[in-house]
Amino acid sequence: SQQGEEDPQALSIQEGENATMNCSYKTSINNLQWYRQNSGRGLVHLILIRSNEREKHSGRLRVTLDTSKKSSSLLITASRAADTASYFCATDGGSNYKLTFGKGTLLTVNP
Amino acid sequence: NAGVMQNPRHLVRRRGQEARLRCSPMKGHSHVYWYRQLPEEGLKFMVYLQKENIIDESGMPKERFSAEFPKEGPSILRIQQVVRGDSAAYFCASSPREGGGHEQFFGPGTRLTVL
Numbered sequence: 596s597q598q599g600e601e602d603p604q605a606l607s608i609q610e611g612e613n614a615t616m617n618c619s620y621k622t623s624i625n626n627l628q629w630y631r632q633n634s635g636r637g638l639v640h641l642i643l644i645r646s647n648e649r650e651k652h653s654g655r656l657r658v659t660l661d662t663s664k665k666s667s668s669l670l671i672t673a674s675r676a677a678d679t680a681s682y683f684c685a686t687d688g689g690s691n692y693k694l695t696f697g698k699g700t701l702l703t704v705n706p
Numbered sequence: 707n708a709g710v711m712q713n714p715r716h717l718v719r720r721r722g723q724e725a726r727l728r729c730s731p732m733k734g735h736s737h738v739y740w741y742r743q744l745p746e747e748g749l750k751f752m753v754y755l756q757k758e759n760i761i762d763e764s765g766m767p768k769e770r771f772s773a774e775f776p777k778e779g780p781s782i783l784r785i786q787q788v789v790r791g792d793s794a795a796y797f798c799a800s801s802p803r804e805g806g807g808h809e810q811f812f813g814p815g816t817r818l819t820v821l
Contacts, residue, residue, distance in 0.1 A: 628810075643809050
């Protein structure tokens with residue numbers, strides 16, 4: 596299977612709740628990135644975590660990386676309706692530039 | 707500082723026609739990447755270019771597809787003799803240096819529909 600498989604495929608929560616999305620990959624990486632895509636729009640870069648980092652924060656986002664398990668998680672705290680989007684993880688597979696994306700997690704935050 | 711620009715945003719072509727997709731990277735960025743996204747799928751890498759050079763085109767079909775990034779002007783992704791299977795969203799990204807350790811900034815995409 597491909598790099599950057601997100602789990603779950605779809606997640607529906609209420610505003611104010613936390614949302615956790617997971618990503619698994621298969622080969623070694625230099626870094627892992629998370630992107631958001633609103634329906635029919637381009638990708639917005641959220642956060643990059645390097646292979647030697649275990650956790651990174653940015654606002655309401657928290658990303659963890661476990662290279663021994665080849666997995667990452669994205670936590671969005673205190674979710675808002677505006678967070679409704681598809682979330683993708685992207686790995687570089689050690690190439691330094693060739694990003695591989697999974698199919699994404701569709702997050703729906705209900706007001 | 708304007709972001710990555712792509713045009714057109716939507717392109718409709720009939721089978722057998724040519725499609726030309728344009729991408730202007732962010733100011734100061736000299737590395738351009740093209741990705742294709744099929745419906746309900748993640749993005750798939752197609753090609754990586756620097757000014758006047760194709761660095762890696764391993765994700766681009768050998769037939770009908772070509773890409774360039776001239777010294778002056780935008781990067782162009784060209785699809786000749788389009789077929790229905792080419793219908794997809796094509797995204798361009800740019801980075802100031804080789805993407806490793808640096809985020810790739812994506813444009814809004816060109817949605818190609820082949821009738």
